[in-house]
Amino acid sequence: MNLSESTQYLQSFIKKVPNPEHIPDSELKTIYQLFIDTLTDHNHLYYIEAKPIISDAEYDELFAYLKAMEEYFPTIISSTSPTQGLVGQLSDGFKKAVHQIPLLSLENSYNAEDIREWAVRVAKLAEKKGILNREYHLEPKFDGLSVECIYHDGKLTQAITRGDGKIGEDITANVMMIPSIPKQISYLGTLQVRGEIMMPKSQLLKLNQQRDHSGQTPFSNTRNAAAGSIKLLDSREVAKRGLIAFIYDQLGGEIVDLKSLGMPVFELPENFLVTTDIEQIITWCQDFQIKHFLEEQDFDFDGLVIKVSDSKTPQNTSNCNTSEKSDFSLFDTETPVNSSEDIRSALGSTEHHPRRAIAYKFPAQQVASQIQEITFQVGRTGIITPVAHIEPISLSGATISRVSLHNFDFIAKKQIKKGDFVRVQRSGEVIPYILGSIKERRNGSEELIIPPLFCPECGDPITNIDIHYYCTNPSCPAQIREKITHFVSRDAMDISGIGEAMIEVLVKQKMLNSVADIYHLTTLQNQILLRKFPSFGEKKITELVNQIERSKKQPLWRLLNALGIPHIGKKTAQDVAEYLALHKVTSLDQMISAFSNDGLADVEGIGEKSLQAIQLFMTNPETLKLLRSLEQEGVQFSAINEKTNPESSSHGTFSLTGTFPIARTDLIQQMQKLGYRYEENPTSGTTVMLIGEKPGSKAEKARKFGILIYENRETILKEFHLTIPIKLKDENERIIQGGLF
Numbered sequence: 001m002n003l004s005e006s007t008q009y010l011q012s013f014i015k016k017v018p019n020p021e022h023i024p025d026s027e028l029k030t031i032y033q034l035f036i037d038t039l040t041d042h043n044h045l046y047y048i049e050a051k052p053i054i055s056d057a058e059y060d061e062l063f064a065y066l067k068a069m070e071e072y073f074p075t076i077i078s079s080t081s082p083t084q085g086l087v088g089q090l091s092d093g094f095k096k097a098v099h100q101i102p103l104l105s106l107e108n109s110y111n112a113e114d115i116r117e118w119a120v121r122v123a124k125l126a127e128k129k130g131i132l133n134r135e136y137h138l139e140p141k142f143d144g145l146s147v148e149c150i151y152h153d154g155k156l157t158q159a160i161t162r163g164d165g166k167i168g169e170d171i172t173a174n175v176m177m178i179p180s181i182p183k184q185i186s187y188l189g190t191l192q193v194r195g196e197i198m199m200p201k202s203q204l205l206k207l208n209q210q211r212d213h214s215g216q217t218p219f220s221n222t223r224n225a226a227a228g229s230i231k232l233l234d235s236r237e238v239a240k241r242g243l244i245a246f247i248y249d250q251l252g253g254e255i256v257d258l259k260s261l262g263m264p265v266f267e268l269p270e271n272f273l274v275t276t277d278i279e280q281i282i283t284w285c286q287d288f289q290i291k292h293f294l295e296e297q298d299f300d301f302d303g304l305v306i307k308v309s310d311s312k313t314p315q316n317t318s319n320c321n322t323s324e325k326s327d328f329s330l331f332d333t334e335t336p337v338n339s340s341e342d343i344r345s346a347l348g349s350t351e352h353h354p355r356r357a358i359a360y361k362f363p364a365q366q367v368a369s370q371i372q373e374i375t376f377q378v379g380r381t382g383i384i385t386p387v388a389h390i391e392p393i394s395l396s397g398a399t400i401s402r403v404s405l406h407n408f409d410f411i412a413k414k415q416i417k418k419g420d421f422v423r424v425q426r427s428g429e430v431i432p433y434i435l436g437s438i439k440e441r442r443n444g445s446e447e448l449i450i451p452p453l454f455c456p457e458c459g460d461p462i463t464n465i466d467i468h469y470y471c472t473n474p475s476c477p478a479q480i481r482e483k484i485t486h487f488v489s490r491d492a493m494d495i496s497g498i499g500e501a502m503i504e505v506l507v508k509q510k511m512l513n514s515v516a517d518i519y520h521l522t523t524l525q526n527q528i529l530l531r532k533f534p535s536f537g538e539k540k541i542t543e544l545v546n547q548i549e550r551s552k553k554q555p556l557w558r559l560l561n562a563l564g565i566p567h568i569g570k571k572t573a574q575d576v577a578e579y580l581a582l583h584k585v586t587s588l589d590q591m592i593s594a595f596s597n598d599g600l601a602d603v604e605g606i607g608e609k610s611l612q613a614i615q616l617f618m619t620n621p622e623t624l625k626l627l628r629s630l631e632q633e634g635v636q637f638s639a640i641n642e643k644t645n646p647e648s649s650s651h652g653t654f655s656l657t658g659t660f661p662i663a664r665t666d667l668i669q670q671m672q673k674l675g676y677r678y679e680e681n682p683t684s685g686t687t688v689m690l691i692g693e694k695p696g697s698k699a700e701k702a703r704k705f706g707i708l709i710y711e712n713r714e715t716i717l718k719e720f721h722l723t724i725p726i727k728l729k730d731e732n733e734r735i736i737q738g739g740l741f
């Protein structure tokens with residue numbers, strides 16, 4: 001069995017025998033050894049070659065099962081098991097180096113229950129040692145490569161990878177090429193710090209473009225790219241990779257302030273730092289504001305780190321020593337610098353993990369899964385989209401079983417075959433997409449994906465234009481269905497009384513043959529027909545009829561969006577409607593003539609090329625026929641008195657980026673009370689842009705749009721008379737509303 005086969009074998013074994021207790025005695029030894037060998041090989045691919053062929057979630061599943069096996073059958077535990085130390089993680093290219101203090105990995109948690117259990121364990125142990133007052137600190141968990149940096153009398157003398165935690169690899173020469181790591185600091189004696197080497201997301205994009213061009217496999221994420229780059233044997237090549245680093249911990253010695261030594265330190269917004277309440281920590285871990293803040297950065301995080309400390313001991317990471325905090329130093333409780341008991345040594349560590357910290361892992365954003373089936377979807381323009389049906393996976397909290405393959409050019413470029421294992425990624429609310437196939441996991445049974453010859457819905461022959469394939473049958477039921485579904489959708493004519501399933505039925509029944517037929521549903525005869533469907537009661541039909549009638553007077557931008565004009569989505573439709581209002585369009589004829597005017601190309605989002613496609617669409621006899629029948633049904637084509645933004649408020653709109661002295665939700669609420677409407681993303685129409693500390697890419701966007709910008713903290717507070725809820729760190733955790741500015 002090769003690695004791919006053994007992995008698959010073990011995965012199906014886990015499905016078959018979810019509880020290791022039930023493994024038959026006769027199989028126990030063989031299965032156990034197979035787990036060890038398989039995980040050791042995956043460790044090697046992950047740590048040494050930086051080319052993992054399974055996702056973290058898959059690895060975690062195998063690892064957890066192995067651990068559970070060892071718990072049930074402690075007598076079988078072998079010293080070569082990956083649970084007994086970090087096995088398979090050293091390469092040959094670099095000199096080995098010993099960590100004087102072991103570099104342990106953190107225990108992982110995935111939910112509130114895990115964190116509570118950890119807190120209970122910590123509390124018991126700490127109280128036994130006489131540490132009664134504890135507090136929890138939150139730090140981001142970097143998704144990069146761990147490194148130990150050693151300074152002697154202020155000079156960076158050595159940098160070592162984590163390796164197996166006890167022995168790593170000496171990568172000093174390469175770390176010298178990372179600009180953000182200081183080579184010289186003002187410190188006497190020996191200082192050992194721990195940090196993370198990462199590749200910025202923007203840098204990965206550039207690097208992968210180059211690799212694509214030169215025929216090399218692109219890196220699947222920033223962590224693999226960082227790991228692959230720092231292990232290059234030529235330091236000059238490393239310098240070109242644009243790596244960065246953050247230092248976040250000190251290993252032994254008198255506690256120092258890393259930031260004041262010039263170390264690159266990353267800080268969470270100051271509202272999320274310290275608390276004595278573990279429930280507060282859990283709330284923060286699941287707080288969308290933190291997640292949002294981290295997602296806006298140019299590097300990847302895969303979770304948060306919760307550290308416990310004796311509340312009398314100042315935390316050694318500089319998260320607590322932010323300049324922001326000094327503003328409120330008056331309120332700080334006095335903290336003695338010397339503590340009699342150090343919680344680090346009091347809690348100690350297990351073979352694997354230090355006990356005083358736990359990682360909270362964000363739900364997976366990238367998972368591997370197997371393509372089981374390919375189907376072809378027919379869009380409203382007749383375009384054929386191949387869709388991969390994959391073994392269902394959980395990704396960022398959603399279950400994914402279908403992923404679009406876009407077009408056949410995409411399939412060819414990514415060399416995706418049916419039966420392939422593919423990497424699927426999803427971040428935030430974005431539609432999941434396939435990064436590429438994992439060729440190492442092929443077994444020869446994979447099949448090429450070939451464009452269909454006939455439309456899967458109507459059976460008409462398929463036409464090939466450029467990279468796309470189309471069903472050109474105008475009465476193809478799939479196209480009619482998709483057109484109608486789009487027409488009634490929320491951002492179009494907003495007729496919610498008729499759902500996708502019902503549209504499909506009515507198209508099949510030939511009650512709906514075109515978009516205009518929606519307006520025939522209101523006739524008495526059709527209402528009687530509709531009543532025959534079990535899902536349509538009296539009330540529902542009345543509501544549907546009302547919605548259809550109301551839709552005739554919808555703002556023009558909705559109609560423009562509903563028509564499915566090429567290159568015109570919701571936003572452009574709004575801009576076009578404004579343009580039509582300027583041209584005083586009040587009828588269909590005026591609208592058609594305004595569309596034939598080349599001035600339309602000046603509307604934002606429409607260029608010369610789109611203009612051609614739009615004009616071609618608008619002069620198409622089919623389109624004209626549809627527009628005329630809509631006109632006959634009483635649909636209005638007037639752009640005058642159009643309120644493009646019905647929800648717009650008295651002062652206009654605002655958007656924001658970065659962190660503020662006020663929690664984001666509070667800030668938004670206060671601004672809304674002042675009469676500003678919040679926009680997630682700044683546009684050319686945004687009135688005001690608030691830029692906080694560590695702003696994301698939105699700041700640049702806002703500047704480009706020429707939006708009125710407020711970016712100084714005091715200015716923002718003064719200008720909008722905002723109040724900061726000050727969080728005092730005393731025993732009652734009182735919250736005082738303060739009008740400081």
Ligand SMILES: [Zn+2]
Pocket residue numbers: 378455456457458459460471472473476477478
């Ligand atoms: Zn068709």
